[in-house]
Amino acid sequence: SHLKRPTFMTFWQMCFLTLYDFACVLIYQREFHSLKERLRVAEHRTLQRSSELRSILEQFRRIIVDASGSRNTSVSDETQNLLKELAHKKPLQVPNIYYHMPHLLNSPESLHPAVLVGQGRKGVSIVMGIPTVKRQVRSYLAETLHSLINKLLPEEKLDCVLVVYILDFILTFVVHSRARCSTSCHFPRFSSEFSSGLLEVISPPASYYPDLNNLKETFGDSKERVRWRTKQNLDYSFLMMYAASKGLYYVQLEDDIVAKPNYFGIMKNFALQLSTEDWMILEFSQLGFIGKLFQSPDLNLVVEFILMFYKEKPIDWLLDHILWVKVCSPEKDAKHCERQKSSLRVRFRPSLFQHVGLHSSLTGKIQKLTDKDFLKPVLRNIHMNPPAELSTTLKVYQGHNLEKAYTGEDFFWATTPIAGDYILFKFDQPVNIERYLFRSGSPEHSGDQIENTNIEILPFLFENGVTEGSLDPVFNPVAAMRLAVQRNSSVWVVLSEIHIKKLPG
Incomplete structure (x- = not known):
């Protein structure tokens, strides 16, 4: 359907009205x-x-x-x-x-770590969980810890805790047998981190695990792989249960990664920036379960869901099912579902963590996995825009499409616009908009800016038409927004940033 009786605001007027943030306001916020x-x-x-x-x-x-x-x-x-x-x-x-794991009733200590080394630090902003297991060829744990610790500022080392979770029973016995001497016995290069409370080591008791020898083989996985992924689900659950009360956020890492400089500050600021939004997972890596950040109150839901189906599917599938249950409708198509899930699972780019391990914890498996986004610089701001169906009459250049720009993955790039061209954002649900920003041009293509273009807003409910001028709260909720080209342009167009900020609540 056509947009009728729109409210107009020139692109440059809109930019002027939205660029008003001051440093002090941001700090207090x-x-x-x-x-x-x-x-x-x-x-x-x-x-x-x-x-x-x-x-x-x-x-x-x-x-x-x-x-x-x-x-x-x-x-x-x-x-x-x-x-x-x-x-x-x-x-x-x-x-x-106990309903899902009745064997725990046989041992009162099943939910208590068999090994717990550290100061028990709590009240931090971010808890980082690092499962580790003895690998047959090479261990990457020390390299991972050095990367994570050395890239923390002094004040950041006081605002987080790294929890190393030992999955291997033999390694657990070694650590436990040495626990009486000091932390330097088993992690000699990190004694100061243990003493300060920055680093902890835990391991579950053997009684925590059920019998993993008679699992049903599903999805074409071998018996060994089914056992491996099932135990992995239980390990993640134990680690999350331990971490839930220690900080505001929990981020899942692995023992074979390296981190980017300032990774902690970026994660914390991004999470706080989205504190008024209804998200569930922030993704700081595109690989597997690496760099997935949760709000601590959500961990109980995640653990409960995993424990209900820990024998059925691997962890990444279960996480996707949680999102499906929360926001997807069986009456809508797959594209609508993906848009809805994207509002709960927000991807930060570029990636903050790179996978460096070649030898998997699954015996005999070689995994040549690298995150292609890791080396990319931060060129744009990432915003959590409301789910919307996107369309445009502009001709997209080299895959720089509108969907990637809307999610902050890339910029939108199109050939020369003509009068009548448009970019349409049709929201899945009408939204109450606080402010919006559309930034054109980029450092590499500063001349490819939007010109002679109006912002058109279609209120979901309105009486006596829509008045021209700046967006007023009376126009909320808004069903759609459109950038409408008024005259032919002599240059191409780059849309490098899109931010449609909803009102809180």
Whole structure:
């Protein structure tokens, strides 16, 4: 359908109105978002403690049932009546980890680390989880730790914690047997990091794992690979459960990576920048599970979902299923689903972590995986734009399409526009817009700027038409936006930044 009775604003007027941020405002805004996140985490932990207390009460009730059913005459009739009354006040049974992993009931220590080396630091911004296992050919762990630690500023070393998770039972025994001497026994080059609280080492007890020898082979995977991916799901879950109460955010890493300079500051600032948005995963690498950042309150949901299906599928598939369940409709097509999932899973480019390991933790597997985005410089700002169907009459040049520009992956580049050409953003759901920014040109192509173009806004609900001028809150929610070319242009066009910021809430 055609856009009717649009509101007009020239491109240059729009740019002038949107470029007003000051450094002090950004600082206060970042501090406010950080405080808001900490309050949200505190509220979540309060609810978690309440759940744990209810679980303890349930166990107490079970003990009471056993006691009240016994023939112990030392308990008075009045006391037994009180015990029975309490036991019968039983709430609905809520499934928990023991429902999916009943073998844990056989050992009270199943959910406690068998090895825990470090200072137990909490209250940080980011917790980094690093699973490691003894590899047959070469270990990359020391190289990974050096890269992560050496690229932290002094103040950043106080605001994070690196948790190394040992998956190998033999290596766990070695570390555990040396735990009495000092951290220098098993990680001699990182003794100062252990002492300061920056670095920790944990390992699960053998009783945490169920029997992994009789798993159903699915999706064409061999028995060995099914066992490997199943154990991996359990390992990620244990590590996430341990990390959930230690910081605002949790980022999943691997033991065979290197990091970019300033990686910590970039991750933290990007997460705080999106603190008013409803995201679930921030991706700082395009490879596997590397560089996936979560808000700590979301880890419980992730762990619960993984534990429900840990035998069925690998971790990356399960994460995608979580997003599908949250936002995809079976009545919509796959493209609509992908747009909706992109609002929960935000990709930061370029990648902050590079995979360097050649020999996989899966015995005999060689993996020549590298992240092509790792070497690219940061050329543009990345924004979390609302899901939208994108279209244009402009002729796209060399694959620099509109979709990549909208997600911040690339810039949009098109040949010479003529009058009547347009770029249309049709939102999947009408949105309340706070402000917007469309930046044209780039350092390499500074002359390829949008000229003689209007911004047209189609309100979802309006009365008596739309008045020309700047965007007013009365026009919200907005169903679509369009860049409409008014006159022929003599140059090509580059759209290097697109930001459509929704109102909070």
